[in-house]
Amino acid sequence: MALGEFDLIAKYFSRPAQQAVLGIGDDCALLQPRAGMLWAVSSDMLVEGRHFLSTVRPERLGHKALAVNLSDLAACGAQPVAFTLALALPKVDEVFLAGLAQGLFDLAQQHGIELVGGDTTAGPLNICITVFGEVPPGQALRRDGARPGDQLWVSHALGGGIGDARLALEVFRGHAALPGDQFEQLRAAMEQPQPRVALGLALRGVASAAIDLSDGLVGDLGHVLQRSGVGAVVHSAALPMSAVLAAQPLARQLECSLAGGDDYELLFTAPAGHADAVRAAAAQAGVGVCCIGQIDATPGLRLLDAQGAALPWTPRGFDHFAA
């Protein structure tokens, strides 16, 4: 039996309003911002074949759709508050919807945030989430705050690194092969990224600039350098990598960690004197951090190998419209 649009919303996505003055079911949701706080807003759209594969379990897809948005709040040092969900579905598939809602609400609950509104329609599968968070004035982490002399840091899962999601994609594409257990580990990194919200909050007043890694380290770092009007040196040997990725040929290691995309770790800068505070923030958040380079005044990015020589290879960031 086909469910109509309004039945769908009620069955899978309506929950009683928690903090919202008015939640799902009216023309608008009504939220009461806390006095004096800035409102941080971000919106990400996920499309099948671009941001996820048709083989992904719906629970993981629900998780990821919210996680990539929370990752933007994390990069801003904002405390998540609420989100909206707009969903285009090719057909009403209740197993899919139940799983999607499960993954979405599980992650929402972990972060104490609520779904306050949105839209559903028929159409090619598309998930668009907009998240709202709060940050005190002057405390947001921005892309334009990096200064010469700052250290460049990247977060990672304890025992993990960056580039795993890209390596998983290469396996899906048939460009690499891995034993099943290793593949499952990397697949989880790709399909269930953990937004570094706690780290972003702990880095308020510690980091000078931050961005989340969604399009690959080199491309994302480029945004920070451009907006801050600075350059950087990155020591490729310092990049955090999982044991699985570290066992790959060097060219693949570099491709995955420098131009991988879908990492959803935080890349951030901090004055050298804040190094202990950075480590304390990471410990508080339960994640690892690596110092991978320095900010300087020379425009551009210089990638160095383990011997300090220039890497002869310049990866490109992931671009959704590149061939």
Place this chain on the structure above:
Amino acid sequence: MALGEFDLIAKYFSRPAQQAVLGIGDDCALLQPRAGMLWAVSSDMLVEGRHFLSTVRPERLGHKALAVNLSDLAACGAQPVAFTLALALPKVDEVFLAGLAQGLFDLAQQHGIELVGGDTTAGPLNICITVFGEVPPGQALRRDGARPGDQLWVSHALGGGIGDARLALEVFRGHAALPGDQFEQLRAAMEQPQPRVALGLALRGVASAAIDLSDGLVGDLGHVLQRSGVGAVVHSAALPMSAVLAAQPLARQLECSLAGGDDYELLFTAPAGHADAVRAAAAQAGVGVCCIGQIDATPGLRLLDAQGAALPWTPRGFDHFAA
């Protein structure tokens, strides 16, 4: 020459931040809500073939994508402030993008609001806008405030009515035929709806409940009745109609005006003693309003014909997942 994602954003969608503390180009936008105001949020997703036809001019599509969202703020009595745009595009078509941006920013400027962030990706054409507005606590128009004895009103363009968008769609579908000038008039109603923001603001403290007409009058009224726990009588002869629709056979008039969809007029209730205030609000907003019925305590909707007899026909609201 293909433009990359970041070039696209810069070329067509980046404008200097106006009121926003931080606009496009960071992980999040930062907004400063005015002290004491509630934040109204709504999100609508537009899909080709469902919400617009491939023949629509990009300027009109840009207008409509924002207009349907502003219409939600209008129905809430909220003052628009800002919006985000997430866009999936099958290919980089600069003529399309330039037109889309033009229509979008023209309407945004009319309402004094700014684009503060969003996302672009490759994928089947999809436009998802999330709007933010402000409303003082306790003054939002909601769906649950209708009371027995209230009058039921609908807004309309001066000289126009409801149902024109649906009649235009019937012509597109080949189910009806019209002279070219009449078709163009109705096509504009379908492709360039005017959100009733000024009316929504003027109805604060005057209307008891409101909703915007997006899925057809009968279906949308049903939401108000359900959430308010009331019933209604609607006099079909009182429905405002354009001369073009009024010249159609009665069955089509009723189908278009009662179950049409895409009207983006406000349907609202107000105590009978507020009738003069309703008319004053409409005059102030430069739109027409018609009293089309009354709210009562008997659950359900009773449609009456010009003689006061029950209409033998029960239209259904538009449902994006209905066959």
